[in-house]
Amino acid sequence: MNNWLTIAMPKGRIFEEAAELLQKVGYDFTDVEDSRKLILDFPEYKVRLMMAKPMDVVTYVEYGAADCGIAGKDVLLEQDRDVYEVLDLKISGCYLAVAGLPDKPLSKIAPKIATKYPRVASEYFREQGEQIEIIPLNGSIELAPLIGLTDRIVDIVSSGQTLRENGLVEYEKIADITSRFIVNPVSYRIKNEQLDPLIEALSEYV
Amino acid sequence: MANRLMFEKPLGMRDTLPFFYQQKRKAREAVSNKIESWGYQFLDTPMMEYLETVGEASAIEETQLFKLLDQQGHTLVLRPDLTSPIARVAASQLKEQGYPLRLSYDGPVFRAQQIEGGKPAQFEQVGVEYIGENSIYADAEVIALQIETLKAAGLNEFQLTVGHIGYVKGLLKEVFGDEEETQEEFLRYLYRKNYVGFRKALEQVELSGENKARMKQLLSLRGQKDVLATAEEITTNGACHRATRELKQLQNLLESYGVSEYVSFDLNLISHMSYYTGILFEGYAPHLGSLLCNGGRYDQLLPSFQSTASATGFAIRVDRLVEAMEQHADQVGPVLVMYEPHTFDQGLQVAQELRAEGEQVILQNKAYYEEGQNSYKQVIDLTEGGASVE
Numbered sequence: 001m002n003n004w005l006t007i008a009m010p011k012g013r014i015f016e017e018a019a020e021l022l023q024k025v026g027y028d029f030t031d032v033e034d035s036r037k038l039i040l041d042f043p044e045y046k047v048r049l050m051m052a053k054p055m056d057v058v059t060y061v062e063y064g065a066a067d068c069g070i071a072g073k074d075v076l077l078e079q080d081r082d083v084y085e086v087l088d089l090k091i092s093g094c095y096l097a098v099a100g101l102p103d104k105p106l107s108k109i110a111p112k113i114a115t116k117y118p119r120v121a122s123e124y125f126r127e128q129g130e131q132i133e134i135i136p137l138n139g140s141i142e143l144a145p146l147i148g149l150t151d152r153i154v155d156i157v158s159s160g161q162t163l164r165e166n167g168l169v170e171y172e173k174i175a176d177i178t179s180r181f182i183v184n185p186v187s188y189r190i191k192n193e194q195l196d197p198l199i200e201a202l203s204e205y206v
Numbered sequence: 207m208a209n210r211l212m213f214e215k216p217l218g219m220r221d222t223l224p225f226f227y228q229q230k231r232k233a234r235e236a237v238s239n240k241i242e243s244w245g246y247q248f249l250d251t252p253m254m255e256y257l258e259t260v261g262e263a264s265a266i267e268e269t270q271l272f273k274l275l276d277q278q279g280h281t282l283v284l285r286p287d288l289t290s291p292i293a294r295v296a297a298s299q300l301k302e303q304g305y306p307l308r309l310s311y312d313g314p315v316f317r318a319q320q321i322e323g324g325k326p327a328q329f330e331q332v333g334v335e336y337i338g339e340n341s342i343y344a345d346a347e348v349i350a351l352q353i354e355t356l357k358a359a360g361l362n363e364f365q366l367t368v369g370h371i372g373y374v375k376g377l378l379k380e381v382f383g384d385e386e387e388t389q390e391e392f393l394r395y396l397y398r399k400n401y402v403g404f405r406k407a408l409e410q411v412e413l414s415g416e417n418k419a420r421m422k423q424l425l426s427l428r429g430q431k432d433v434l435a436t437a438e439e440i441t442t443n444g445a446c447h448r449a450t451r452e453l454k455q456l457q458n459l460l461e462s463y464g465v466s467e468y469v470s471f472d473l474n475l476i477s478h479m480s481y482y483t484g485i486l487f488e489g490y491a492p493h494l495g496s497l498l499c500n501g502g503r504y505d506q507l508l509p510s511f512q513s514t515a516s517a518t519g520f521a522i523r524v525d526r527l528v529e530a531m532e533q534h535a536d537q538v539g540p541v542l543v544m545y546e547p548h549t550f551d552q553g554l555q556v557a558q559e560l561r562a563e564g565e566q567v568i569l570q571n572k573a574y575y576e577e578g579q580n581s582y583k584q585v586i587d588l589t590e591g592g593a594s595v596e
Contacts, residue, residue, distance in 0.1 A: 064496065180402055185496070185497070186494060186497070189472075
């Protein structure tokens with residue numbers, strides 16, 4: 001297994017697009033989607049796939065449990081981990097934005113923000129000269145302003161449909177998000193013979 | 207506050223149990239013996255230093271420092287590395303000694319606690335500092351010794367990547383001229399290993415096609431010695447050429463030392479935003495997700511202690527070295543001599559004789575002996591009905 005590559009792949013929606021891209025460079029992982037197995041070996045490519053929650057891919061790669069992986073820029077921004085961000089794969093595009101109820105100014109006393117991205121949100125508002133308080137939530141963030149829990153939310157927006165259907169509007173865009181090819185700093189040196197051709201091949205398609 | 211459970215330790219603190227202790231000691235001994243054989247002298251410095259002196263001079267960011275107050279209200283730090291305390295010593299107590307100084311150390315350092323696992327707040331480093339010689343021969347000696355110490359510790363597979371901060375800064379200056387902020391921005395992208403951000407920022411700045419191409423090429427300047435020739439070709443300034451010349455000399459010297467097979471080059475290696483001033487390097491081992499060792503030339507540290515000496519050195523993380531080494535479980539164990547009160551004298555004599563021969567011997571009263579998971583090289587049972595078992 002010494003010369004195998006371990007790739008941490010995001011489960012779910014992002015997987016399909018990532019697998020499509022990898023297929024173009026000669027790695028066919030498209031039929032593993034339905035499997036519930038978390039570790040899949042492909043001796044023909046000397047590749048081991050680790051199926052991880054998208055939020056966790058960067059963690060596996062930083063600790064070296066995986067040599068490389070595919071992770072959203074949102075997670076990279078939020079977690080600030082020690083990994084090489086080598087390629088923008090330009091898949092799973094969306095953006096991070098500030099949203100809230102229309103025509104509702106930020107509270108003057110203690111503006112509160114609900115988000116899955118506490119670090120990104122605090123940084124962003126600090127740069128705007130606002131000190132805000134974070135209410136961390138894990139999903140259905142849109143609820144928070146609707147029920148008066150917070151003034152704004154910071155979340156991923158793809159089509160904007162969820163916002164619209166819940167009567168929320170977008171205030172500011174924070175950053176464009178796409179998936180990135182990331183590499184563990186040690187693997188980047190030790191396994192360069194396996195990694196470099198893959199990175200090279202991928203870079204021609206993105 | 208919740209009551210502590212009796213087994214709890216402060217976050218990030220670990221016990222070193224006998225098995226791991228032995229492994230660590232073996233690794234440390236192998237490394238220190240090698241270091242001593244190159245004429246380096248070991249010294250130790252206090253665990254606590256002032257924030258204003260060692261704390262601020264060290265390469266470790268302030269948020270990573272363990273701080274405490276002494277009774278007079280001064281802020282102290284638990285030493286975050288040993289390089290800055292040794293710089294303090296070299297610039298004060300040892301300043302009358304002739305340069306160059308070859309010093310080495312072996313001891314625990316402290317970094318602020320992290321919630322996440324795998325990042326201990328206390329760990330040991332073994333390292334050397336070669337102070338007062340700004341020459342490529344000093345850089346080569348330190349790198350060669352780094353490699354020899356890892357070999358001595360029994361590590362078979364490892365790799366050293368060498369870079370030169372002078373090259374990166376030289377290229378950035380050649381491309382961006384006096385725009386210091388832009389230079390810093392690109393340096394930061396490299397330091398943060400963010401090649402995507404680097405390329406995106408490059409698309410946004412106004413530069414000639416040739417300059418953009420050179421900047422992109424910087425990202426791929428890694429590999430064996432032939433990258434040094436490419437690195438030289440794409441630049442025209444003195445700083446870059448000095449750097450590539452130094453790296454070529456280094457390569458030749460490492461060939462003479464017979465260690466060049468372990469070394470590769472990466473001209474965009476940035477271990478720290480401002481600390482290193484010349485050649486720098488990092489060492490990696492397979493199956494180890496993080497850095498095993500690192501080092502390089504630092505010329506700004508001694509000036510913080512009012513000395514002008516240039517210096518270079520390396521530090522090895524002992525815990526990671528042990529993790530990277532093949533685990534040869536030392537299952538031999540000591541000899542167990544069991545006695546009962548009337549055979550004590552006989553047991554003692556056997557034990558002393560064996561100890562004199564260099565064996566590790568436990569002398570144990572059988573009445574108090576409980577079977578456990580220990581393994582013994584030999585059991586000599588001097589009790590009634592007992593038989594010696596090999």
